[in-house]
Amino acid sequence: MLSSTISLKPNSNFSPRIHLFPPKFDIAQPKSRMASLPSFLGGLNLSRVAANMGVDASSAAASSDQSSEFCTLMEYVGKGGIDVGDDLVVLFGHLEYASKKIAALVASPFNSSLGKNVTIASTPSERDEPKPLDIVSNEIILSALRHSGKVSVMASEEDDLPVWINDDGPYVVVTDPLDGSRNIDASIPTGTIFGVYKRLVELDHLPVEEKAILNSLQSGTRLVAAGYVLYSSATILCASFGSGTHAFTLDHSTGDFILTHPNIKIPPRGQIYSVNDARYFDWPQGLRQYIDTIRQGKGKYPKKYSARYICSLVADFHRTLLYGGVAMNPRDHLRLVYEANPLSFIAEQARGKGSDGKSRILSLQPVKLHQRLPLFLGSPEDIDELESYGDVQQKVNPGYEV
Numbered sequence: 001m002l003s004s005t006i007s008l009k010p011n012s013n014f015s016p017r018i019h020l021f022p023p024k025f026d027i028a029q030p031k032s033r034m035a036s037l038p039s040f041l042g043g044l045n046l047s048r049v050a051a052n053m054g055v056d057a058s059s060a061a062a063s064s065d066q067s068s069e070f071c072t073l074m075e076y077v078g079k080g081g082i083d084v085g086d087d088l089v090v091l092f093g094h095l096e097y098a099s100k101k102i103a104a105l106v107a108s109p110f111n112s113s114l115g116k117n118v119t120i121a122s123t124p125s126e127r128d129e130p131k132p133l134d135i136v137s138n139e140i141i142l143s144a145l146r147h148s149g150k151v152s153v154m155a156s157e158e159d160d161l162p163v164w165i166n167d168d169g170p171y172v173v174v175t176d177p178l179d180g181s182r183n184i185d186a187s188i189p190t191g192t193i194f195g196v197y198k199r200l201v202e203l204d205h206l207p208v209e210e211k212a213i214l215n216s217l218q219s220g221t222r223l224v225a226a227g228y229v230l231y232s233s234a235t236i237l238c239a240s241f242g243s244g245t246h247a248f249t250l251d252h253s254t255g256d257f258i259l260t261h262p263n264i265k266i267p268p269r270g271q272i273y274s275v276n277d278a279r280y281f282d283w284p285q286g287l288r289q290y291i292d293t294i295r296q297g298k299g300k301y302p303k304k305y306s307a308r309y310i311c312s313l314v315a316d317f318h319r320t321l322l323y324g325g326v327a328m329n330p331r332d333h334l335r336l337v338y339e340a341n342p343l344s345f346i347a348e349q350a351r352g353k354g355s356d357g358k359s360r361i362l363s364l365q366p367v368k369l370h371q372r373l374p375l376f377l378g379s380p381e382d383i384d385e386l387e388s389y390g391d392v393q394q395k396v397n398p399g400y401e402v
């Protein structure tokens, strides 16, 4: 059998089979593959899962040989896994819960018109109006972090200032709760981005507002963990704890995020560029030349590149991570603290690069919470080639309407 399946008890009309996350590994040789897997990849209790689903546990047990190859996010980070420490496990449990709520929110038929263009309540009569989904997502994450008890401060792209949560929380979380929400009314993929730092205890004596800001302005080199959640045909939580980049896919039947993409390595070079090239005439000479060159297959890689642009950062980045190439926004638009740093951390952990066109993103010291900058993420050889054109940062930024 190539995948773990459970037969549901047949009813009068059909006998569906639920495929539980078929392994990504070389299933042609399950024994040798399993022998090479770390021990923590075992132990998923399929009987329990089956019982929760109200399906035939004996069929589940029959499949349990295959299921032992699968590992949930919580198993991965816990004691039997890479053991990131109890505090971070609890924090990730709450982030995981928040992301499932947001996944349900963006997929709900009742929220299908709550993208960016909704009026934000300013008068009493507007207060009863539904809120835009990025605001609701922000509230979901804040609530999850509060309940975790592990976070001292949350800085969000949606808030002017960071929110101080708990004096004893060991961690600081920066987040863009729902990126790409301008596309949501058309069901285009969206995503959550987050980064986790340690609280700077040496700042504990400062007034709350001051220490909240300074804790949130830490350099990307101090990230303890970072991740994104892609809400698309699958909901995928991709994270790094400083030892590689790993992606987990939500199994809607159990509510678990299952390790589906262990140790992602971005291809050293891709053949795809991702940019809003309607802005071509606002680009500097270097960027125009670079794109013209790779489009024609005249760059260091002698093949013509293809263009792919979803205009949803998490989705464009996720594709780039898997297929290689470069995802970019050359104008001062994306935020260093909430977007560029966490995604660059993940890119680097996958052997990729994150650049502002001149310098490594993680080496930049944030000076303002909502600081914006050009962002180039992708395969190391593509980023090196792009940087070699020198003049790739778009300085003209007329504030496009769409």
Ligand SMILES: O=P(O)(O)OC[C@H]1O[C@](O)(COP(=O)(O)O)[C@@H](O)[C@@H]1O
Pocket: 179, 180, 181, 182, 276, 311, 312, 313, 314, 316, 329, 331, 333, 400, 402
């Ligand atoms: O308009 P551009 O320059 O193509 O920017 C698109 C980018 O802006 C974003 O929509 C984020 O913008 P917001 O922070 O204003 O939502 C990204 O998801 C996307 O990659």
